[in-house]
Amino acid sequence: MVEFHNYEYDLIVIGAGSGGVRAARMASGYGAKVAIIEADRVGGTCVIRGCVPKKLFVYASRFTELFEVAGSFGWQIDARFDWETLRDNKDKEIDRLERAYTSTLENCDVKIIRDRATFHDAHTVRLVNADTTLSAQRVLIATGSHPFKPHIDGCELGFTSDEAFHLDNLPESIIVYGGGYIALEFATIFNGLGVETSVCYRGGQILRNFDQDMRLGIYEAMKARGIKFILNCNIESVEKSGEDFKVHFTDGAERVYGAVMFATGRAANIQGLELERAGVEITDKGGIAVDRYGQTTAPSVYAVGDVRGGVALTPVAIREGAAFVETVYNENPTIVDLSQIPTAVFTEPEIGVIGMSEHYAAKHHDIDVYIASFRPMMNVMTDKSERMILKLVTEFGGGRVLGCHILGPGAAEMIQLVAVPLAMGATKADFDRAIALHPSAAEELVTLTKPSYQYRDEKKLSAELTLSEEQGLNKMLIAGTTNQ
Ligand code: NDP
Numbered sequence: 001m002v003e004f005h006n007y008e009y010d011l012i013v014i015g016a017g018s019g020g021v022r023a024a025r026m027a028s029g030y031g032a033k034v035a036i037i038e039a040d041r042v043g044g045t046c047v048i049r050g051c052v053p054k055k056l057f058v059y060a061s062r063f064t065e066l067f068e069v070a071g072s073f074g075w076q077i078d079a080r081f082d083w084e085t086l087r088d089n090k091d092k093e094i095d096r097l098e099r100a101y102t103s104t105l106e107n108c109d110v111k112i113i114r115d116r117a118t119f120h121d122a123h124t125v126r127l128v129n130a131d132t133t134l135s136a137q138r139v140l141i142a143t144g145s146h147p148f149k150p151h152i153d154g155c156e157l158g159f160t161s162d163e164a165f166h167l168d169n170l171p172e173s174i175i176v177y178g179g180g181y182i183a184l185e186f187a188t189i190f191n192g193l194g195v196e197t198s199v200c201y202r203g204g205q206i207l208r209n210f211d212q213d214m215r216l217g218i219y220e221a222m223k224a225r226g227i228k229f230i231l232n233c234n235i236e237s238v239e240k241s242g243e244d245f246k247v248h249f250t251d252g253a254e255r256v257y258g259a260v261m262f263a264t265g266r267a268a269n270i271q272g273l274e275l276e277r278a279g280v281e282i283t284d285k286g287g288i289a290v291d292r293y294g295q296t297t298a299p300s301v302y303a304v305g306d307v308r309g310g311v312a313l314t315p316v317a318i319r320e321g322a323a324f325v326e327t328v329y330n331e332n333p334t335i336v337d338l339s340q341i342p343t344a345v346f347t348e349p350e351i352g353v354i355g356m357s358e359h360y361a362a363k364h365h366d367i368d369v370y371i372a373s374f375r376p377m378m379n380v381m382t383d384k385s386e387r388m389i390l391k392l393v394t395e396f397g398g399g400r401v402l403g404c405h406i407l408g409p410g411a412a413e414m415i416q417l418v419a420v421p422l423a424m425g426a427t428k429a430d431f432d433r434a435i436a437l438h439p440s441a442a443e444e445l446v447t448l449t450k451p452s453y454q455y456r457d458e459k460k461l462s463a464e465l466t467l468s469e470e471q472g473l474n475k476m477l478i479a480g481t482t483n484q
Helices: 018-029 044-049 051-073 083-107 181-192 212-224 314-329 358-364 411-423 428-433 442-446 463-483
Strands: 009-014 034-038 111-114 117-121 124-127 132-141 145-147 173-177 196-200 228-230 235-241 244-249 254-257 259-262 266-268 301-303 343-345 351-355 367-374 388-395 401-407 453-456
Touching (some): 018 044, 018 083, 044 083, 051 181, 132 314, 212 351, 351 411, 358 388, 358 401, 388 442, 428 442
Parallel strands (some): 009 132, 034 111, 132 301
Antiparallel strands (some): 117 124, 145 266, 367 388, 367 453
């Protein structure tokens, strides 16, 4: 039931990205009078300068490898790449999507206001360009995040993912700074498009918090594709060197690159919102502080998506937007469960992950670890020796599946489907009941018979012990299955 008050709108949404658009549409569907304010393009980071254009570039970069192996399958290829064609076709698709988002909002009777918003008070928003105010019973902050650059000398000479989508030309060489999602995905893209690519990361191994086998596997696979890694090192400064850029590293080295890209994380878009006027507080990580329902310290103001400074993923923002609407406009208090988020890194090969890494799980549970490692079938007629890795981490004795980690072609698509049984609390026996689809890589997930090794009390058991214990366990498991 929507309550009516003496405000111009029931809901003002600031930011027309994934979370804001979902919330605006749904709230309107429940009868609220909604306005959405967007200073930039409708669609937000994901559509305009994130997931969507990135994936289109990833597709483009993959042709290189297909061309390389095409000869083994009888094809003769003479291929040339044109950056402008890719960039401009991508822009056309993004324009189309923006129009689709816009018309969806309009069809849902959401008023789109193209302006910059700032708080006047907890119920009033000022439109900066129109120099006017709008009032609402509630305000939803869905302003997203922006790339963060560490403050080093010359950092203004490097670009971020925002600009990477619009380069006039591809550089001959590039150094990408960072070892997370964006750094590795763009390193993959540039490498695939023929740019001599290096990655500089401050830690000893890329993709902190990922499963060790995924980290090592992707590191080796990217190196094998010619990407150079500079680990345990930072960029100290960047300076112009003719048309290029000289990069000074903390290990004393200096090297020249055609471009420098910063992929060193993202920060919440809160600047200019004048949150203090509304009584909205921020966390020590710089995101907007919210309770489990997305309500900020100002009762009439809510926040969803990256601006909370939590998990910066489109589907999470969408869920948070929907949960806010269910809670506020449908008398259905909804908390978003973030315990099982499938995620992918669109490198070459891909990584798909859900749940606990082996090492995290071993700290909290006694576990069995099942690993399949093999050459993907596509490679067998080529000279590529790269292996695919599928890993299941389960509770001891074939209990609940706690994590699944895949490195290889199609990992993202596979992990999305693995998310379904994991959301249902599936056990190893549930996976085993599924009939394999042959020949596929994913069939390995349902044909993993023996744990590769196990952990008890955080200790990895020796192979011998694992084997004898596991034989006993298998008997228990079979008995358990028969009883069902
Ligand atoms: P990430 O957090 O994934 O990676 C940031 C990287 O920068 C890390 O390697 C981090 O190192 C490093 N870093 C951070 N601060 C500094 C610093 N001051 N100096 C040097 N290095 C630094 O962020 P991204 O920017 O790659 O992506 C942002 C978010 O967007 C991701 O967390 C993810 O949620 C989302 N995203 C998801 C994608 C997907 O689903 N495929 C694709 C792209 C983005 P360290 O690890 O040591 O802290």
